[in-house]
Amino acid sequence: MDASLKVSGLAYAYPDGTQALFGVDVTIGRGERVALLGPNGAGKTTFVLHLNGILHGGAGTVRVGGMEVDPRDKKALREIRRRVGLVFQDPDDQLFMPTVREDVAFGPANLGVRGAELERRVAAALERVGMAHVADRAPQHLSFGQRRRVAVATVLAMEPEILVLDEPSSNLDPASRRELAEILSSLDVTVLMVTHDLPYAAQLCPRSLVLSGGVVVADGPTHELLADERLMAEHRLELPYGFVVPQRS
Numbered sequence: 188m189d190a191s192l193k194v195s196g197l198a199y200a201y202p203d204g205t206q207a208l209f210g211v212d213v214t215i216g217r218g219e220r221v222a223l224l225g226p227n228g229a230g231k232t233t234f235v236l237h238l239n240g241i242l243h244g245g246a247g248t249v250r251v252g253g254m255e256v257d258p259r260d261k262k263a264l265r266e267i268r269r270r271v272g273l274v275f276q277d278p279d280d281q282l283f284m285p286t287v288r289e290d291v292a293f294g295p296a297n298l299g300v301r302g303a304e305l306e307r308r309v310a311a312a313l314e315r316v317g318m319a320h321v322a323d324r325a326p327q328h329l330s331f332g333q334r335r336r337v338a339v340a341t342v343l344a345m346e347p348e349i350l351v352l353d354e355p356s357s358n359l360d361p362a363s364r365r366e367l368a369e370i371l372s373s374l375d376v377t378v379l380m381v382t383h384d385l386p387y388a389a390q391l392c393p394r395s396l397v398l399s400g401g402v403v404v405a406d407g408p409t410h411e412l413l414a415d416e417r418l419m420a421e422h423r424l425e426l427p428y429g430f431v432v433p434q435r436s
């Protein structure tokens with residue numbers, strides 16, 4: 188079976204010459220939940236933007252469910268964008284329709300899904316994030332935590348190969364943060380989560396990667412990485428005061 192994600196030798200410099208990635212190799216198997224950790228400026232966002240071809244042109248390859256990301260092939264790129272469910276840090280970058288239902292329907296409708304199948308997709312995606320009861324409301328009238336859950340539903344409705352979240356717990360109050368954790372842990376999709384919230388990584392992701400200076404400096408069980416004081420200090424990763432790394436995650 189193909190891996191959900193296979194990145195080989197990915198290197199990238201921005202047009203101004205800033206080299207952000209220096210040869211990144213990452214393989215994520217189907218159904219894995221992986222956290223992507225690292226200090227500011229490490230290259231995390233640059234990496235994520237390569238997964239669906241928003242950034243391209245450097246060296247290396249990205250494969251999603253066995254299919255190569257080739258930005259020159261418009262038809263293939265559409266399929267890649269279906270397979271990679273990117274949830275942006277700010278839900279307001281993702282929600283723009285008059286109702287929640289229309290927002291969730293937008294992606295699959297664009298792919299040509301219609302009628303009963305479209306309704307089924309929307310209902311299932313909203314159900315999975317516990318937001319079915321707000322389907323007819325305007326996204327801007329929901330709380331921030333509810334908007335983030337709807338943003339997750341918009342990508343789940345595409346039935347993605349991999350769900351990629353940028354800082355999913357940022358700006359959430361403790362109850363919303365816990366509710367989102369319950370939702371994410373209940374999903375049966377492959378997850379890659381960029382986060383500074385190390386307890387969240389420990390709770391949700393059995394495996395973590397540390398990206399620093401544009402290279403992967405560590406890849407292993409989350410609880411082992413978080414317990415490695417030298418690794419953590421070298422890459423400016425800090426556990427919150429009083430947090431004890433669980434023995435297993």
Ligand SMILES: Nc1ncnc2c1ncn2[C@@H]1O[C@H](COP(=O)(O)OP(=O)(O)O)[C@@H](O)[C@H]1O
Binds near residue numbers: 230232233
């Ligand atoms: N649009 C850009 N143009 C030039 N350099 C950039 C741009 N975006 C990010 N960078 C640089 O690329 C490196 C990696 O940035 P980024 O991927 O945003 O890191 P992270 O998400 O881990 O904080 C940093 O040195 C950053 O300053």
Ligand SMILES: [Mg+2]
Binds near residue numbers: 231232233
């Ligand atoms: Mg970033």
